[in-house]
Amino acid sequence: MQNNKPIIFVSHAAVDSGIAGVFKSDVEQNFLGLCSLFVSSDLDSIQGGFEWIQRIKENLSNAVISIGLYSPVALTRPWIYTEFGAGWIRDIPTITLCHSGLQxxxxxxxxxxxxxxDLTDELHLKHLYEQITEAINCQLPNIDFSAEVNKYREITExxxxxxxxxxxxTQLKNWNPDLDSLFDDKEVxxxxIPAQADADFLNFKQDVEQSEFLIVEQAGMAMGTRVGAQASVWNLRRGVKFDVLKSLLNI
Incomplete structure (x- = not known):
């Protein structure tokens, strides 16, 4: 069945299909069905794809606005750059919308x-809606942008x-083969951690402690270790939400 509604093309990586689906539903509902969102997928997920690629091409050719819903993972998918370039060449509004930690x-x-x-910034989301409003020639929906942003923030975080x-x-287990003992009988x-990975590990430490998954305590430095010439030594203890961590890791 032919769709005569203005098309909004949404480019994203396949692993971000969850947030892309929520975004599609919200925009179509908030604009009272006056537009139709085509939510694409990156090429890694296409199985023999001629028909699907043709659909991507057709919707890119007919879209009035193109939105790139990009996470850090999306930037590693070459196909999103093709979709972005197609919107730009057509001279339609082509907007990058960051989420899931991408700055x-x-x-x-x-x-x-x-x-x-930024998908999780209230003013940015309102500005996006204003651009959609102009592209499909309608009035700006009267919605609670703060509530929308809070929902997207929770999902993407x-x-x-x-x-x-x-x-x-996965990386910690490569460096520390006995890591699984934390999930068996050991509480600490x-x-x-290789010295060159210390800075990134501190970000991991902050996240797992804020989530109350683990308590991470530095225990010193070591030389000539299995992970490198110099390494930092840490103690991992179970946090109050350790069971949630196990669930996330399917343990």
Whole structure:
């Protein structure tokens, strides 16, 4: 069935399909069905894809506005740059909308050459809606932008923490093969972190302690270790929400 509504093309990585689906539903509902959002997927998820690629091409060709819903993971997907460039070449509003920890100053060229917005910033979301309003020629919806932003912040922060947890525990286990004992019978274990990874590990420490998953205490330095010539030594203790951490890691 042909869709005669103005099309808003939403580019995103497949791993961000959850937030993309919520965003699509919200925009279509808030604009009372006056527009239709085409939520794309990155090429990694396309299975033999000619029909799906054709749909992407058709919707990009007909869109009145293109929105890149980008997380840090999305920046590693080459297909999103093709979709961004297609919108730019067509000279339609082509907007980068950051989420899940991605900051505007982290955008690479060519995305960094264009003004970007933050999905979890109330003024930015309102500005996006104003651009949509102009593109589809209607009035600005009377909605609570603060409530919308709070919802997106909760979803994207949960997503960011889950990715961070999975990524760090995979790496920590590579450095510390006995890490699993923390989930068995030990309430505290000692781990080694290569000196060059200390700065990033401090960000991990802050996140897991704020979430009350773990208590992370520095226990000194070590030389000539299995993880490098120099390493920092840390004690990991179970936090009050340790069971939530186990659930996130499917343990």
């Amino acid at each position: 505007k100053n982290q955008l690479p060229v060519p995305l960094s050459h264009f003004q970007a917005l 949960t997503q960011r923490v889950q990715r961070m947890i999975h990524g760090w525990f 274990i000692e781990i080694l």
